Amino acid sequence: MDKEKKPYLSAKGVTKSFGFGRQKTVAVDNINLDLYEGEVISIVGESGSGKTTLSKVLLGLINQTSGDVYFQGVKRDISSQARKREYWKNIQAIFQDPFSSYNIFNKIDSVLLDCINMRGGVYFPREKKTEMMIEACSFVNLKFEELTNKYPFELSGGQMQRLMIARIFLLQPKILLADEPTSMIDACSRATILDELMHLRKEVGMTIIFITHDIGLAYYVSDNVYIMEKGRFVESGAADDVILRPKEPYTQRLINDVPKIYEEWDLSTV
């Protein structure tokens, strides 16, 4: 990794808090993060550690309380709808729960058509749009003919999540924020989906931020790992350093909590 390069996306002192006075909770506390082009990082932490809030701040879905986010070295400006649209051409997300990621009243085609339209394909002829949708579906091993004119709830969870990847394939963003993309998926589909995601990364050349509670997954996919506890990064560095030689007790606990087959579970740390 060439550290001399300018960071692609960086967060400087990002803080997000909810509520006032006594009920004030700080979900994200003074986070500094640099993300370089082509890198895969993981943000690991248990539930409630502020991972999802951080991802939403990075996506620009919610505004940070203080701190700044820099995109391509320039302070991010998402003050208007048009600027947000421009920003979201570069950064996209896959959400945790495929079942709630779709508008159940819209057919599946509309999800993919939205992506084509966003990439400036509003006036493409119909055949070309269909061709693009077929290509995107076949990339994630889905058959477009089986999906067209169907509603999201007619699909399985794995199919839905793969369709989300097909969406990213059409959008081709610079950065992908994957917020626990496989946590709601069964173990067999999980590997396929991760492989497809990694395949997509090679194809498009994306930078990926993985948000996960699964430290095994983080080790498997990422270059750098950030361990998050109560809104702060407690440990960060290369995946090998952090996971094979953890310094913080919190990291050790996370590693110990990974269940292993053929081994009795050690519940003393829970």
Added chain:
Amino acid sequence: MKHILQQVFRSGKFVTGFSIFMAIILIVVFYPMIITDAPLSIIGQGTFFPPGIYVSVYDSLSSTTYILNLDDATTKRITNKLNDEDRVSIKEWLVAAGIPESEIDTTDTQKLLDQWFTNYDSQKNVPGMTNAKRNYYVRLNTALKSLLSPEAAAVMQVNPLNNELEQIGTINQTDYVNVGEVANIRILPLGTDNFGRDVLTELVSATRVSLQIGFVAGIIATLIGLTLGLLAGYIGGFVDDIITFITNLFIVIPPFVLLILISFSIGQEQRGAFTIAVVIGFTSWVWTARAVRSQVISLRNRDHVNLSKLSGHSIVHIILNDILPYILSYVIMAFILQISSGILAEAGLSILGLGPRTTDVPTLGLMMNWAMIYQAHILGNWWAYMPVLVTIALITFSMNLMNTGMDQIFNPALRD
């Protein structure tokens, strides 16, 4: 969508409510086509004619008469005339005349009359009896005698030439006319009201106007509530603060008081049915707005809304496509409740005399108001107000039933 409709129509409660409501709508639509009288035309001279079939006496005289010899005709005639009060009075006299009480049976008409005619003496002075009571007994005696006499009644007409009465015919006690041959018959299933208007025709027309008022009020209230709720919930921040402030302001003022004040300030002449509907609509949107706002707040952070944002959709697009369909079931239910509460609010206002002006259309509330002012409830003229009450109850009942049925479909957790 089709699937949900199928489910809704399989719910027993919804279907029952829907059938009642549709029956009311059908009656309201088709009744005026069959009976084309103006609903407010005054046909009866006098107040509160009881329900029944009204046969023209004049036309009966000129109709063909048929002779029927029926055994119980006299008994029926006397039974009809001799009401319970008269029977008790007869008993009082007989007891005063010295007949033991055990021998008097007020239910046995024949025996009672026999005892009366053998014992009654208009000259006899019963101690403690007022003059008015004495005259009453005389009148009763005459009436009973004329009923029992076998003589025919004479029909007289004034001769215009010499201004003298001339007999033109007689009516025997055994004479009958066929109702089908009498030229003028009017069926008044619910009698007439205080102004002598046919209550049924008036009621159907009033139901139509009240339903219209309910619909207009419901549409206005739902539109205002939905718009404000969506804006406050989705945009949040300062817009939310302002809208919530206005909503809270309306909540602390009881809507009915507001309704009374507005109606009063408009003035009787300006208050048409439509004006009242608009006023009701503008005072009852509050709870819809609040409920929609809270639902939208819980929806706006869902992943599918985030995804829609990330797909570059505008706020209007997101509200219409990603928020509205999710709360539509609730909004429809709220709309139905708004209609029924609009009808109730109109009835409440009209009873207080603050409803639409009384000259052009009847409404359910106005009918109640008229019945109340002319003391139908004290005089026991149930047909003037009871059908109105039943209609209001049926409309609101059917709508609430539909609502409960839909609620159980849309919120499966509530299903029993």
